Amino acid sequence: MKAAKVYDVDDIRIEEMATPVITARDALVKMRSCGICSGDVTPWYIRRKAPLVIGHEPTGVIEALGEEVEGLSVGDRVFIHHHAPCYRCRHCRRGNFTMCVTWKQTRLDPGGAAEYVRVPEINLRYDTLVLPDSVSFDDGALIEPVACSVKAIERARVRPGDIVLVIGLGLMGMLNGIVARHYGAKTVIGADRVDYRLNKALELGMDHVVDVRDHDLAESVHELTGGVMADAVIVGPGSIPAMEAGLTCVGKGGIVLLFMSSPEEDVLAFRPFDLYFNDVSIVCSYSCGPHDTRMALDLIEAGVVTSDEVVTHRFPLSETRRGMEVTAAARDSLKVLLQINA
Numbered sequence: 069m070k071a072a073k074v075y076d077v078d079d080i081r082i083e084e085m086a087t088p089v090i091t092a093r094d095a096l097v098k099m100r101s102c103g104i105c106s107g108d109v110t111p112w113y114i115r116r117k118a119p120l121v122i123g124h125e126p127t128g129v130i131e132a133l134g135e136e137v138e139g140l141s142v143g144d145r146v147f148i149h150h151h152a153p154c155y156r157c158r159h160c161r162r163g164n165f166t167m168c169v170t171w172k173q174t175r176l177d178p179g180g181a182a183e184y185v186r187v188p189e190i191n192l193r194y195d196t197l198v199l200p201d202s203v204s205f206d207d208g209a210l211i212e213p214v215a216c217s218v219k220a221i222e223r224a225r226v227r228p229g230d231i232v233l234v235i236g237l238g239l240m241g242m243l244n245g246i247v248a249r250h251y252g253a254k255t256v257i258g259a260d261r262v263d264y265r266l267n268k269a270l271e272l273g274m275d276h277v278v279d280v281r282d283h284d285l286a287e288s289v290h291e292l293t294g295g296v297m298a299d300a301v302i303v304g305p306g307s308i309p310a311m312e313a314g315l316t317c318v319g320k321g322g323i324v325l326l327f328m329s330s331p332e333e334d335v336l337a338f339r340p341f342d343l344y345f346n347d348v349s350i351v352c353s354y355s356c357g358p359h360d361t362r363m364a365l366d367l368i369e370a371g372v373v374t375s376d377e378v379v380t381h382r383f384p385l386s387e388t389r390r391g392m393e394v395t396a397a398a399r400d401s402l403k404v405l406l407q408i409n410a
Contacts, residue, residue, distance in 0.1 A: 071182035072388035072406070075119045077111045077396065080389040085121075088177045088186030092134040095187045095196075097148060099408040101205040102126040102180035103213065104388075106238060109396035110306070112331045122388075123180025123406070124150040127199065127208035131184065137192065147208045148187050149195035149361055150176045165357030181388055181406055195358045197365055206375035206382075207368050209405055210243075214364035214373050215356035216327075217243040221251050223353045224300040224325040228252030231293055233317050234274070235285075236304025237265040239402045240327065242378060244302045245274050250372050253300075257292060259285055259313075264400040272377060286316040298322060306330045312338075318348050326352045379403045384410070 069087045074080050090096050103125030107113050114122075130144045140146075153160045154170035165171055170190065177186035187196060199208045221244065226232055232253040234245045237260035245256045258269040259278040266277045278288040289297055297319030303311050306328035314324045315338055329352075330336070342348070356364075367373055381404040383391040391404045 069183040070385060071121045071178055072123070072385060073119055074108070074114060074122050074392075077109055077114055077392070080392060082386055082388065085178060085182070087184050090132060090134050090186055091189075092136040093189035093192070094134050095130050095137060095140065095192050096132040097126075097128040097146060097185045097187055098131040099126055099128040099180060099183060099185055100410065101128075101209040102406045102408060103209045104391050104395045104404045104406065105213070106240065106328075106395065109392050121179030121182055123182065124176070125209050125212040126176070126180030126185065127205045127211075128185065128409075140192070140196070140198070145199040145205070145208070147197045147199060147211045147361070147365070148176060148180075148185065149191060149212065149358070150174070150180070151355070152191040152194040153357060154190075155194065163357075163359075165359075166355045171357070181385065181408075183385070183409055195361055197361060199365075200369050203365070203369055204375060206379055206405055210368060210373060210375060210378070210403070211361055211364045212356065213240060213403075214243055214247070214367060215360035216240065216353070217247040218363045218367070219356045219360045220244060220302060220325055220327055220353035221247045223351050224248075224302060224323050226251045226253055226300050229254045230299040231255045231257070231296065231319070233257045233259065233289055233298035233301045233314075234304065235259045235302065235310055235314055236327075237262070237269045237277075238304065238398055239378060241265075241302070241304045242269060242272055242402060243373065244304070244327065245269065246272060246373055247367070248300070248302070249273060250367065255293070257289060257298070262399060265402075268402065280313075285313050289317045293319070300325065302327055304328060308334050308336055311336050315348075315350075318346075321347045323349045323351055326350065329354075375403070375405075379405055381405070382407050384408075
């Protein structure tokens with residue numbers, strides 16, 4: 069079979085690999101659609117993992133099942149999560165699934181950007197979802213990113229009537245805005261420096277956008293909110309300047325959520341005095357767990373998020389490099405999907 073293996077952000081190779089062999093409790097899935105994540109094109113992040121077959125937003129059809137697998141059938145259309153928790157450890161009991169050692173160690177074999185994927189027993193049991201008939205493969209490929217937004221918006225404690233600022237309007241910024249609205253946000257403000265994304269944010273329902281090339285973000289938020297500032301600030305870019313900007317835009321009693329990490333060596337400086345007396349919290353949201361993927365599927369099935377709205381580019385597996393280039397350019401694009409075995 070063919071698979072897209074990444075050795076570096078600019079070194080992506082389509083390689084021949086042996087089709088994975090399943091055991092009695094595994095499944096073999098024939099891939100159909102898989103998203104390219106912004107993390108896949110973040111140099112410092114992908115270099116920590118390379119070489120690897122990318123693809124952690126996959127959907128496909130169950131081709132074969134181990135004889136001990138229950139509850140699934142050959143021919144089922146499924147989303148498969150690349151990580152799954154043990155449900156037994158201290159972190160799982162507290163709902164912190166992404167801190168579970170098992171969650172961190174689990175993976176798909178070899179990855180979603182391949183013609184076939186082996187789904188290990190634990191992934192199959194705890195975070196494989198059968199797609200409803202109304203949910204296409206492309207819609208299903210949004211489950212993992214939407215789940216990350218679900219977790220983030222819940223961590224940011226967005227409530228009905230809140231003012232939410234979303235910094236960075238790539239695919240995840242758009243999803244964060246859509247999910248925040250679903251959770252009751254009254255006003256959603258987006259900030260970016262790319263014309264296409266600023267315009268798209270308005271098209272997808274954000275109330276205001278700020279072009280940070282021409283406007284001071286804190287001053288713009290102050291004006292748009294009547295001085296109240298944002299109840300929740302979702303900082304998408306993994307950069308210190310973006311995080312610092314987020315801290316200038318949060319209101320009293322608000323939350324600044326860091327959606328992506330900066331490189332390990334970076335340091336974010338802030339004045340505890342300001343956070344303390346304004347009762348401001350800084351929280352983080354890393355990836356997602358089984359509860360989040362189930363909520364994401366519900367939102368997609370309900371039409372809150374659809375691939376028709378946010379998928380801008382589709383490439384065959386053979387053009388994975390091109391798909392990653394479009395994603396990395398971050399210009400006139402949102403979601404890039406790989407179409408496999410189509």
